[in-house]
Amino acid sequence: MKGIVFTEFLEMVEEQYGLQTVDYIISHSRLKSQGIYSAIGTYDFIEMQTLIGQLSEKINIPADDLIYTYGLYFFKALTYHHPTVFRSYSDPFEFLASIENHIHVQVRKIYPGAELPSFSILSQDHNKMEMVYSSDRAMYMFAKALMEKSFEYYGKKAHIELIKLNERGTQVKFMISTIQCNNQNKSIS
Ligand code: HEM
Numbered sequence: 047m048k049g050i051v052f053t054e055f056l057e058m059v060e061e062q063y064g065l066q067t068v069d070y071i072i073s074h075s076r077l078k079s080q081g082i083y084s085a086i087g088t089y090d091f092i093e094m095q096t097l098i099g100q101l102s103e104k105i106n107i108p109a110d111d112l113i114y115t116y117g118l119y120f121f122k123a124l125t126y127h128h129p130t131v132f133r134s135y136s137d138p139f140e141f142l143a144s145i146e147n148h149i150h151v152q153v154r155k156i157y158p159g160a161e162l163p164s165f166s167i168l169s170q171d172h173n174k175m176e177m178v179y180s181s182d183r184a185m186y187m188f189a190k191a192l193m194e195k196s197f198e199y200y201g202k203k204a205h206i207e208l209i210k211l212n213e214r215g216t217q218v219k220f221m222i223s224t225i226q227c228n229n230q231n232k233s234i235s
Contacts, residue, residue: 047094047183048157049087050123055094056083058119059101071100088159091183110187117191124192125199138200139175142193142222143167163189174223178211186210186218193222 060068072081075096079089098116102109125132131149135141141149142165150162163181170176179189190206197204203225211217 047089047091048085048160049083049089050085050157051120052083052089052094052097053085054120054123055097055116056081058116063101063105067101067104070104071097074100074104086157091161113185114187114191117185117188118195120188121192121195121199132199136200138197138202138204139170139172139222141196141200142175142177143170168219174221176222177220179218179220180216182216184215186215189218189220193220197224 056068056072059071075081075093077093077096079093083089098109098112101107102112131152132141135144146165146167150160153160153162161181161183163179163183163185166178166180168176168178179186186208190208193206194204205223205225207221209219209221211219
């Protein structure tokens, strides 16, 4: 897993729970890296799992919820570091549909050694889409958060349901549909 995923995670933990919590989870995790990450380095995914597990125990929040919150936070880093990727799309469905064949393909070039999920699209039209997430890392709640944020980025809102296709969640089906916002201004007569 790339260092940026660790550095952003520890930054979020510091912002939301304080530096003491960062020190606590690192010192209770027995990490090969000793918790020293460089944004461009590559580290074992098990370290991320361990850090999330420690945080989950310490603050008593399920790991899946923390991964989801982390996805919401990580989105900011994506838009900050890769603004042109976002600007080259205008529709969130087109954007999500291109992760597999465009976005993560470019990511592999920029971040050698990146471990990325794969997405296969089952159906897509202008207001709904079904896709299957596959990854040994089972970070489907991270995917859900990034999807929600992508809709928000393009000024839309989506309802996202998921079904785990196996117990660990290494394969997860997403059903995404837009929510119509009723923004009509009512004039006072
Ligand atoms: C400009 C857009 C994007 C960029 C630059 C980007 C880049 C990355 C990077 C660098 C990683 C970490 C890889 C590693 O640590 O080895 C990652 C992981 C991931 N990305 Fe993307 N990503 C983008 C958009 C998205 C979107 C919209 C989704 C939503 C579905 C997504 C889903 C994921 C997931 C779920 C992971 C975690 C790894 C896993 O599940 O196997 N990405 N991405």
